[in-house]
Amino acid sequence: MRAVRIHRFGGPEVLKIETVDEPIPAGHEVVIRVLAASVNPVDAKIREGKYPVVTEKELPHVLGRDVCGEIADLGDDVAGFLMGDQVFAFLSPKNGGYEEFVIAGSNEIAMKPKSLDPITAAAVPLAGITAWQGLFDHGDLRPGQRVLIHGGAGGVGHLAIQFAKARGAWVATTVSGTDKAFVEDLGADQAIDYKSERFEDQVEPVDLVFDLVGGDTQQRSFDLIKPGGALISTLTEPDAAGAAQRKIRVGRYTAQPSGAQLQEIADLIDEGKVKVVVDKTFDLGQVAEAQKALENTHVRGKLVLRVLG
Template identity: 40%
Template sequence: MRIITQHTLGGPEVLTIEERPTPHPLPTEALVRVEAIGLNPLEPRLREGEFPLLGAPPFILGWDVSGVVEQTASWRFAPGDEVFGMPLFPRAANAYAEYVAVPAAQLVRKPASLSHVEAAALPIVGLTAWQGLVDIGRVTAGDRVLVHAGGGGVGHVAIQIARARGAHVITTASASKREFVESLGAHEVIDYTTDDFAERVHDVDVVLDTLGGDTVERSLAVLRPGGHLVTMVADEDLELAARFEAAGMRFSGIAVDPDPDALRQLVDLVEKGQLLVHVHETFPFDRIADAHRLLEAGHVQGKLVLTV
């Protein structure tokens, strides 16, 4: 099979395609013939060595996969079943490959309503948004929710989840993405290039932060007493957490995990027509470097996906 690997840290040019033996699934695992791979902003940062999550090269990036079960010793699936998920995160899942052998328990059946491309785009962003808003934030009907960067991968799914739960949804986005985020269900859109959300927004129950930096600090001003900030970026900032708690607010970090039950909840929203995964662009397997360049450039609307 073909894989995409790297032997040194660096720019997109270090990603190379090589041949490796097809893995054999262990008991409880499934061998999946990969049809599509979701790309996430974390991956270029790992490629460059910003985080030592996968250790020193060589390694294979990627977690979001959708494909067809080729072989399994697990009772959960049979050969021919279409499945998707983000197995093993944050350990290496080696998803930039034509085949992966992963725990069957961390995969779910792909519904007919999702293409393999759409299914591969969903897991990490969908689970991050679900776990942040539902499991941690406990968003419910009538809550006021602020989603930062609503046009991005996590943000565009978070808007739809919050809306499906009956919340009043406010988001920050550039003017070029206003129509897009409004189509997803955002009630209010703050153009971060011209307006300060901290002056425009108030009495928020839950803030979902995808940006970090001073965005987190300024979000303190928009929360109602007892409000909750959930961040996927500044989760280890103990000093900032103490400031929120001293002000009577709650502060939580999220490290997404491959929860198949939550992924099934996301599938249910898809089936009900309450969740649409937007794919900005797809790239063939051998154009992985181009895909990483676009991912690093930012301003992607929704997700990028690699097709196999």
């Protein structure tokens, strides 16, 4: 089978399409025939050697953390799934999705949303789980609360807006001016153009800031958070001392695979409460071009690789 591997860290030029053996599942694993895989910022971090879970001793390494496809093989201890089931998955770091067949733990997969094609479904798992865990597991967002999402037009952000609205929260988000109508259509109650408006002058205090931007944006958010509220980031660790002074909770997290949470997300999609936006698709052979696009262009929603037709 074909797989995109790196043998050293570096730029897009280190991505190599190679022929490798198809995987064989252990007891609680499945093999997914990959129809599509999404492209995420973490893929570039791994490629550059900036993701501590993947070190030189793990090379060569297959990139890609989420896929949609069909179950092609099952371990003896797998329950609840059958050969041929269409599933999607947020994979553990040891298994890369930029390949034609990939191993996944049965606890990492869920049935593909019936309302989505495989390309669109592949855009969901990593971004969806990241948004879900940030808002609900770490942010403890509850109905009736107010949340500010920084970076609402991106892969994680556009799903976070919709998850928060589905949970009954009031949602503000920072985006570029060209994306204001886009996020308002997703349900955002207030959209702030970060290039021309200072969000701290526009938004009333919130219970949660979900930070997908980091840097100065993160620090400027502290005074917007109600006492007892929280700032949760996917990027840099927030200032714990500043948080303690303001009586707020802060944290940085890395999303973890969860088939159960992915099934909840799939249900919301099939209920029409969440729509998934794919900005552009690429063939597997265009993987370097896809990663360059992610790093160097404005992406609304997600980028996805077509792997097997």
